[in-house]
Amino acid sequence: MSHILVLGAGPAGLAAARSARRRGATVTLVDSSEQLGGQFWRHLPDARPAANERLLHHGWDTFRELQADLRADDGCRILTSASVFALEPGDSGPGRVHVIVGPSDGTGRQRLELFPDAIVLATGAHDRTLPFPGWDLPGVFTGGAAQALAKGERLAVGRRVLVAGAGPFLLPVAASLAATGSRVLGVFESSRLPSLVRGWLPRPWQLLPAAKKGAELAGYLGGQLKHRIPYTTGASVIAAHGTDRVESVTVASLDANWAPIAGTERRIAVDAVCVSHGFTPRLELAIAAGCDITADRFVAIDDAQATSVPGVYAAGEITGIGGVDLALAEGALAGHAAAGGQPSDLPGEVRKRRVYAGFARRIEAAHGIRPGWPAMVTDDTIVCRCEEVSFGGLCRTAESTGSTSLRSLKLSTRAGLGICQGRVCGRSLEQLIARRLPGNTLGDAVSTDRRPLAVPVRLGELAAAASPSDPSPLSTSTPLADPLKGPKS
Ligand SMILES: Cc1cc2nc3c(=O)[nH]c(=O)nc-3n(C[C@H](O)[C@H](O)[C@H](O)COP(=O)(O)OP(=O)(O)OC[C@H]3O[C@@H](n4cnc5c(N)ncnc54)[C@H](O)[C@@H]3O)c2cc1C
Numbered sequence: 001m002s003h004i005l006v007l008g009a010g011p012a013g014l015a016a017a018r019s020a021r022r023r024g025a026t027v028t029l030v031d032s033s034e035q036l037g038g039q040f041w042r043h044l045p046d047a048r049p050a051a052n053e054r055l056l057h058h059g060w061d062t063f064r065e066l067q068a069d070l071r072a073d074d075g076c077r078i079l080t081s082a083s084v085f086a087l088e089p090g091d092s093g094p095g096r097v098h099v100i101v102g103p104s105d106g107t108g109r110q111r112l113e114l115f116p117d118a119i120v121l122a123t124g125a126h127d128r129t130l131p132f133p134g135w136d137l138p139g140v141f142t143g144g145a146a147q148a149l150a151k152g153e154r155l156a157v158g159r160r161v162l163v164a165g166a167g168p169f170l171l172p173v174a175a176s177l178a179a180t181g182s183r184v185l186g187v188f189e190s191s192r193l194p195s196l197v198r199g200w201l202p203r204p205w206q207l208l209p210a211a212k213k214g215a216e217l218a219g220y221l222g223g224q225l226k227h228r229i230p231y232t233t234g235a236s237v238i239a240a241h242g243t244d245r246v247e248s249v250t251v252a253s254l255d256a257n258w259a260p261i262a263g264t265e266r267r268i269a270v271d272a273v274c275v276s277h278g279f280t281p282r283l284e285l286a287i288a289a290g291c292d293i294t295a296d297r298f299v300a301i302d303d304a305q306a307t308s309v310p311g312v313y314a315a316g317e318i319t320g321i322g323g324v325d326l327a328l329a330e331g332a333l334a335g336h337a338a339a340g341g342q343p344s345d346l347p348g349e350v351r352k353r354r355v356y357a358g359f360a361r362r363i364e365a366a367h368g369i370r371p372g373w374p375a376m377v378t379d380d381t382i383v384c385r386c387e388e389v390s391f392g393g394l395c396r397t398a399e400s401t402g403s404t405s406l407r408s409l410k411l412s413t414r415a416g417l418g419i420c421q422g423r424v425c426g427r428s429l430e431q432l433i434a435r436r437l438p439g440n441t442l443g444d445a446v447s448t449d450r451r452p453l454a455v456p457v458r459l460g461e462l463a464a465a466a467s468p469s470d471p472s473p474l475s476t477s478t479p480l481a482d483p484l485k486g487p488k489s
Contacts, residue, residue, distance in 0.1 A: 001026055004338045005097060005116035007084050007285060010038020011324045012316025013122035014066040015331030016338070017076055019346075020120070021069075023339035027076045028114060030099060032083035032455060036067050038124055039144065040324045042151040056151055056179060058216055059324060082112075083455040087119075087288040094119045094311035095289065100457055109461060118311045118338040121286050121299065122331060125279035125317035126423050129165065130369070132376045134240030134249075135275065136385045142424075143173040143276025150176035157182070158272025162249060164188040164237040165276040167367040168323075171220035173274055178227045185268060187224070188251060190258050190277070191367050192234035199366025207362075209355040213325070237273055238265070238376045249273050257372030277369055280427055281318040284451040297449065303343050303350075305334035313338045322360030329353040374432055383432060384425045386418020391432065398436065404443030409433060419456070422448040 004020040006013045009031035017029045029036075037043060041063040044050045054060035070076045079101060086098040094116060102109030127144030129135065141149075141157050143165060149155040161182040163174045166189060174184045191199070207214070224231060238260045239250040253264035281298055292300040292308035299307055299314040307314050315330035329352035333343055343350050377383070379392030397403070397413050406429070409415065416422035416429050426448025434440050 002117040002339060003028065004118050004120060004335065005030065005114055006120045006122060006335065007097075008038065008122035008124055008316070009033070009036040009078075009080070010122060010124050010316060010327065011040055011063075012124070012327035012331035012334070013038065013120065014063070014070065015328045016120040016122055016313075016315055016335030018066055018069055019332040019335030019341075020339040021073055021075055021335075023336055023341050025075075025118075025339035027335075028079065028116065029070065029076060030079045030082045030084060032081065032104070034081050034103075036070075036078070036080065037063055039148070040327075042148055044152065044154065050154070056176060062328070079112075084285060085453050085455045085457045087285050087454075089288075089290045089309065090115075093117060094309065100455075100461060104456070111461065118313065119289070120305075120331070120334045120338050121289070121291075121307070121312065121314045121318060122316045122327075122334070123282040123285055123318055125281045125321060127169070127276045128278050128280045128369075128427060129275045129424065130277050130373050130376070131381055131383050131391075131425065131428055132238055132240070132275075133378050133381045134242070134246065136382045136388075137240050137242050137246045138244065139242065139246035139270075139272045140240050141272060141274045143169055143274045146272075146274040147173050147176055150180045154180055156180035157274065158270065159183060160185055160270050161272045161274060162186055162188070162237065162251075162268060162270050163274045164190075164235075164249075164251070165274075165278075166190040166236075166369070167276070167278050167363060168217070169276055169278070171217070171224070173276065174229055175220055175223045177274070178223060178229065182272075184227060184229045185270065186230045186232060188235045188237065189231065189233045189367070190236045190254055190370070190373075192254070192256055195256060196233060196366045199364075200362050206355075206358055209351075210325075210359050213323075213359060235264075236260075237275055240273060241267075246270060246273055255372060256370070258370040259372030259375035277373075278367065279317060279321045280423070281321070281449075282454075283318060283449040284454040286312075286314060286318060287450050288452070288454070293449075297447075304337035305330055306337060311338075320357065320360050321363060322356050323363075325352060326356035326360055329356060371435075374435060377432065383429060384413075384415040384418060384422075386420050386424075387414040387416075389413050389415040394429075394432065395436065398433065404437050405446065406430060406433060406442050406448070407444050407446045416448055421451050 002025045004025045006017045006029045017027045082101040089095040097114040099112040127142050129142045146157045162185045235253050237249045238252045240246045241248045248269045252260040286299045290309050294300045299318045305313045313334040315334035316327035329349045332349045381391045383391045
């Protein structure tokens with residue numbers, strides 16, 4: 001019986017785990033969160049459940065069913081609060097997977113090494129926020145952070161909140177803010193109406209099989225009307241102002257390339273602002289496994305969700321940003337294939353994948369980041385929030401050192417080397433540096449997606465594990481010949 005390791009317990013990972021179990025494989029499902037569900041089904045902890053959790057979710061019954069099936073299944077070992085921090089490719093099989101188990105702020109975390117027959121990578125994405133003056137002030141949140149606080153804690157990030165950025169994700173963010181008691185002053189979508197029409201409307205009949213998405217959209221728009229939340233296209237927050245925290249923002253109209261249009265600026269008083277410009281896939285483990293990455297920087301997959309590395313499959317946001325339905329279909333196909341099945345065994349999932357992949361292409365066409373955004377960035381704008389590196393500082397270093405490589409600029413300015421390891425700023429830094437260079441190309445092939453350690457691990461934990469003579473519990477590396485040994489959480 002093969003052992004499949006599923007990395008990530010969001011929609012894609014949950015679907016993959018169940019699909020692999022249905023084909024008879026044993027499964028280990030690993031997620032760094034305390035709970036299953038990923039970003040989409042983030043919810044209050046079991047210890048303090050909501051009276052009606054489904055009010056904040058779409059597809060809540062699907063999640064409940066997936067979770068119940070997997071938890072009741074002795075052939076599926078579930079490890080929560082367990083982070084995969086490294087992956088070493090193997091000569092035969094997909095390699096050795098290093099996991100650290102225990103709360104990230106806790107001590108006495110346990111190390112595991114897993115040697116699965118196949119891996120399904122379903123590690124999802126981070127939300128991306130483009131830098132603008134004042135985005136480092138307290139009270140400026142990413143849309144994802146606001147959504148996580150609303151869904152996972154029922155906390156509103158402020159009383160008077162403005163939502164800005166790009167993409168359909170702005171709508172659930174506004175809905176969750178309204179549901180948790182914020183007054184949402186408006187949703188500002190950066191793309192202009194003609195771009196939205198060009199992105200969403202070609203061959204509209206192809207949208208029909210995704211009618212469920214239309215109903216979801218109608219629900220959000222109904223909520224916007226009910227709470228009187230205006231929706232403005234071709235405009236965004238271009239600066240946040242305040243001393244100790246954000247007190248107001250400047251909103252301006254944007255041109256088709258997202259450069260602010262002079263003379264259209266206006267100030268709006270807020271006590272919080274949520275800004276999100278789409279998502280960046282979490283690629284570090286796929287890169288560590290040696291998987292090919294596409295030109296638009298997702299994990300390259302074939303029809304069976306197989307990556308370029310034998311025994312490694314991928315599903316969900318790491319193969320393209322398409323939302324929960326695409327993640328579920330891809331997950332089902334990936335788990336099935338990892339356990340030896342063929343896509344043709346699951347024609348319904350293949351059809352859903354085709355339908356929702358089309359949806360993903362429309363999202364990118366309508367809301368994808370446009371090249372004029374750096375016009376928002378001033379000399380003083382902090383581009384790396386962790387290390388407080390300003391755009392002016394970055395440019396001056398590039399000029400004085402003549403550096404054209406991302407690596408040398410990171411080392412000389414520390415941009416992208418802070419606690420988030422470039423997850424928040426990495427892609428924007430790459431673009432800001434590259435646009436100053438001939439051909440808009442960086443002088444090295446280094447990307448900010450490459451991180452040898454996928455999550456922070458304490459030096460002590462690494463050092464202890466590296467010393468086989470040290471018998472302390474932290475160094476316990478447990479090759480799991482039988483993946484079902486050990487506690488089921
Ligand atoms: C912050 C945030 C909030 C979102 N909220 C919404 C929303 O409200 N509505 C909506 O339509 N879409 C939302 N999205 C988009 C949504 O996440 C996707 O459409 C969908 O959840 C994708 O499913 P997935 O399984 O690919 O990824 P995810 O749901 O992101 O699941 C990936 C899982 O992998 C785990 N993981 C990643 N790396 C590791 C590691 N090294 N070790 C262990 N575990 C790991 C993560 O903890 C996570 O649980 C949100 C996205 C983000 C980033």
